Amino acid sequence: MRASLRGWGGVGAMAVGCAVALAFVLLLPLTQxxxxxxxxxxxxxxxxxxxxxxxxxxxxxxxxxxxxxxxxxxxxxxxxxxxxxxxxxxxxxxxxxxxxxxxxxxxxxxxxxxxxxxxxxxxxxxxxxxxxxxxxxxxxxxxxxxxxxxxxxxxxxxxxxxxxxxxxxxxxxxxxxxxxKTGQQVLAPKSSPITGYDSSLAHRRICTAAGSTAYAKLDADKKSGKLPASADISATVPNQLDCLVRLQLGEADAVVTDGALAASQAAQDPTVELKGAAFTTEYxxxxxxxxxxxxxxxxxxxxxxxxxxxxxxxxxxxxxxxxxxxxxxxxxxxxxxxxxx
Known part of the structure; x- marks a missing residue:
């Protein structure tokens, strides 16, 4: 696990937050x-x-x-x-x-x-x-x-x-x-050699949220050869915040999500940063x-x-x-x- 995890209490706070979120979803009343x-x-x-x-x-x-x-x-x-x-x-x-x-x-x-x-x-x-x-x-x-x-x-x-x-x-x-208006970007540890949405993602584990446009883009680009074939995009999670937790735990090398969300996640954890420019335009x-x-x-x-x-x-x-x-x-x-x- 990377050291010096900070931002909202690091991994412990994130794990608790995810557990609370799950409980909240399960306990919310059904719509009439x-x-x-x-x-x-x-x-x-x-x-x-x-x-x-x-x-x-x-x-x-x-x-x-x-x-x-x-x-x-x-x-x-x-x-x-x-x-x-x-x-x-x-x-x-x-x-x-x-x-x-x-x-x-x-x-x-x-x-x-x-x-x-x-x-x-x-x-x-x-x-x-x-x-x-x-x-x-x-x-x-x-x-x-x-x-x-x-x-x-x-x-x-x-x-x-x-x-x-x-x-x-x-x-x-x-x-x-x-x-x-926003666009997809890569989020990774500041110490990572990843430079953006490019060949530096080869042999890297990339986390996305299930059902997100980020996963759809990665899947399509991997099939077309725009994303290195060795990039592992199998890690999908229910909520985008779970990707940040995986990054903090060392279970993922990078996160791909909307730049607007990625910037907020970087604000929560100063050990990570946006890598490269946005590579899509989304609304x-x-x-x-x-x-x-x-x-x-x-x-x-x-x-x-x-x-x-x-x-x-x-x-x-x-x-x-x-x-x-x-x-x-x-x-x-x-x-x-x-x-x-």
């Missing part, structure tokens, strides 16, 4: 099926299905972030179902991460260890708009590999969890316009159920206002320390809306 958005979101007719199939067939990953519907403040069946919840259940049910530092995490230094971070700020803004209360949220901690199943099964109304928009995912879920979006067009349009309407008032303040608070004061590289350009109902 009859009142959930799955009921309203599943009411898209055959016309919507045909439009989705036609659009998905023409999708390219370089334009996937634009495969969404134009903004609208109107309610529809999905939003009506959310608003129809009563009492303590009148909440927006959102899948989030609770282990991604500065994105969605429980700060042990705060009373109650409430969830906070860049993604969490956006969730509160959406809840404020739809339900009139920024705290009318039921957070559900879900691992990376369960983001799409949680939406499809109706366990959540949406997922706000550093989720990259791409064509494969658009076959399974609907996305909002992008709210963040985060809010994921929702196919057919929940009214909810997608509503979120897009919220994002119009949020980009103008709220996004920068959240960036300054949570991400400027790790990504730099200049947010220009992280803020998506004005969105396009290529889908039509």
């Amino acid at each position: 099926s009859s009142a959930g958005s799955a009921t309203g979101a599943g009411r898209g007719g055959s016309g919507l299905a045909s439009a989705r199939q036609a659009t998905a067939g023409n999708c390219t990953d370089s334009q996937a972030q634009n495969e969404t519907w134009s903004p609208s403040g109107a309610d529809g069946t999905t939003i009506d179902a959310i608003k129809a919840r009563t009492g303590a259940k009148r909440k927006l049910i959102v899948g989030v991460d609770q282990n991604s530092y500065r994105w969605g995490y429980r700060n042990p230094n705060n009373a109650g260890a409430e969830l906070e971070g860049f993604d969490i700020d956006l969730v509160h803004r959406i809840a404020q708009d739809i339900l009139g209360d920024p705290d009318a949220v039921q957070f559900k901690a879900i691992p990376t590999s369960q983001r799409i199943p949680a939406i499809q099964d109706g366990r959540v109304d949406m997922v706000v969890r550093t989720m990259t928009i791409n064509c494969d995912r658009l076959k399974d879920v609907a996305f909002s316009a992008p709210y963040f 985060y979006g809010v994921a929702m159920k196919q057919g929940a067009t009214d909810l997608v349009r509503r979120v897009n309407q919220i994002l119009v206002g949020y980009r103008a008032d709220g996004w920068q303040a959240s960036y300054d608070k949570w991400l400027s320390a790790t990504l730099g004061a200049d947010s220009a590289a992280s803020k998506p350009s004005a969105p396009q809306y290529l889908r039509s109902s």
Whole structure:
């Protein structure tokens, strides 16, 4: 094991954090099926299905972030179902991460260890708009590999969890316009000879989260010969933070993940660093159920206002320390809306 492990208490704190995260997932209550958005979101007719199939067939990953519907403040069946919840259940049910530092995490230094971070700020803004209360949220901690199943099964109304928009995912879920721009990067110990996403990864053990775009990229590049054949990409974990723990324990030589997440992990452990530049361009979006067009349009309407008032303040608070004061590289350009109902 490498010496001098620091950042949130090193390996011990990380291991405890992972155990707490697992317990949290297992203990969280199940979403109520009859009142959930799955009921309203599943009411898209055959016309919507045909439009989705036609659009998905023409999708390219370089334009996937634009495969969404134009903004609208109107309610529809999905939003009506959310608003129809009563009492303590009148909440927006959102899948989030609770282990991604500065994105969605429980700060042990705060009373109650409430969830906070860049993604969490956006969730509160959406809840404020739809339900009139920024705290009318039921957070559900879900691992990376369960983001799409949680939406499809109706366990959540949406997922706000550093989720990259791409064509494969658009076959399974609907996305909002992008709210963040990033790219895949390599994270490794400072003492490592690894220099980036290049030949220095030969004979190295690379950790990724199961179901992540990082693993899909590595798998495709290894098959095509862009990644050294000797690179070992078999180590996949449920949550991205688990990769940092493996790196600290010496069970992995490198981590590949979104640069925005990697920078936060480097902030947690000063013995690791980003290696090389980003080698992809990716956009985060809010994921929702196919057919929940009214909810997608509503979120897009919220994002119009949020980009103008709220996004920068959240960036300054949570991400400027790790990504730099200049947010220009992280803020998506004005969105396009290529889908039509």
